[in-house]
Amino acid sequence: MGHQGSRGERRISSVFLGIAAVMAVTGWAVWTGYSTSTGLAVFLFVTSAWVVSLCLHEYAHARTALHGGDLSVGAEGYLTLNPLKYTHALLSIVLPVLFVILGGLGLPGGAVYIERDRIRGRWKHSLISAAGPLTNVAFAVVCTAPFWLGALDGVPLAFRYALAFLALLQVSAAILNFLPVPGLDGYGVIEPWLSHRIRREVAPLAPFGLIAVFALLWIPEVNAFFFDVVRDILSGLGVSDLETYCGRDLYRFWQEGNGLCEVPRD
Template sequence: MSATTHRHHERRISPVFLAIAAVMGVTGWAVWTDFAASTGLAVFLFVTSAWIVSLCLHEYAHARTALHSGDITVGAKGYLTLNPLAYTHAVLSVVLPVLFVIMGGIGLPGGAVFIERDRVRGRWKHSLISAAGPLANVLFAVACTAPFWLGALDGVPVAFRYALAFLAFLQVTAALLNSLPVPGLDGYGVIEPWLSYRFKRQIEPYAPYGFFVVIALLFVPAINGAFFDGVDALMRALGVPELARYCGSNLFRFWESAPEICAV
């Protein structure tokens, strides 16, 4: 196998990702056309598959930026195929975020691809690799909210509008949480190259716990309230009414009784 063919194989889109994207497309069509017997189930499958797609794009953004920054090993690890099963921590990257969406309706940052940082030269490149993931979530949120801030909602079915609003909410929460300067999250990865060696050595033992500390802090009422107030403010700035996000969340949790205000 030639080097060119080998590199092409490393970047071939995974059938696993294509299957997930197909589920997103089919269920999105079902929500749009009201084809499914249960609109709530269709919204659940559409949002869940779209959320997994966004997680794959998040990790791909890290890997692709690392590739162009000097780490040529990311291809051999399968990170450029968009295969969620290829991640270093598949449970943290996919399973746990999906479970939190189902249980609590919040977009959590996932795990990470393993980047060989010693191959990357320059602090700006290291920062950009870490920033690439949250930026992918931001772009996904912009795409989901485009019909709202462009005023292009005419003809968009109500259920699909609600689903987009909830999906955008997940992207915004994930981007904000992952941008926090907490060890173990991408926000810390952005500033880490600019910190002193001594400080980084002191912080290093606590890095594996940063993710769980953030989750625990979200259960503190004052912090929880401040965080979601900020999320709601961003959603309003993107033209998404709080009611649309609320009803999207209700449709997503189709096993619960939906209020009359969210009837579709």
């Protein structure tokens, strides 16, 4: 009975499969130019792919916690990849998607509750925190593979732009997540190595960490520096500013473009 229960706890949810199907179909539409609106197809493809990456981010936290000793993540439904099972669906899915739509920024989510007292060993705690943003890093590597492999021949322009913008979201999310700020995964990586006194004093700041980061990003100089870092990383992966710009331009199909990113149609 327990074995059947554990199998059910790890069965991929139909919700996630539905989102992945939307990603596949709209990705095909972008590739083939099948849609009457390239921008709408790019919007649906990038948004669904972004939600898939958010689910994988949270799954990575949960799966690593499971191997670290927290068996409760299965009962909570975290291993099903169902975004509706997260403790804060608003923080993990709705807000990150909203930030992409409004500003093209990969907002770190965060909403699987790990019972840390079940886990022994500082390295395990650090790895659980690092697993999520490392998923974003892996996603960025996959998205940019055609660029750094020099395999763009035959890749339609719209699909190339969509991948470039999706890569920007993954890189920005990974950087923000790895910041050593209370409440973010980066702090979770170093927290086990801090003294009990420091951890106790910092704990009340955790709910405000993400708010503080975004307040800082409103400062033009900080914002410019942050996106310079993102651009430098993307450039190192073979993705140009023009490609990410055009990806964002196509994504925001409801806005009037400037003609720089026109995609030829068959």
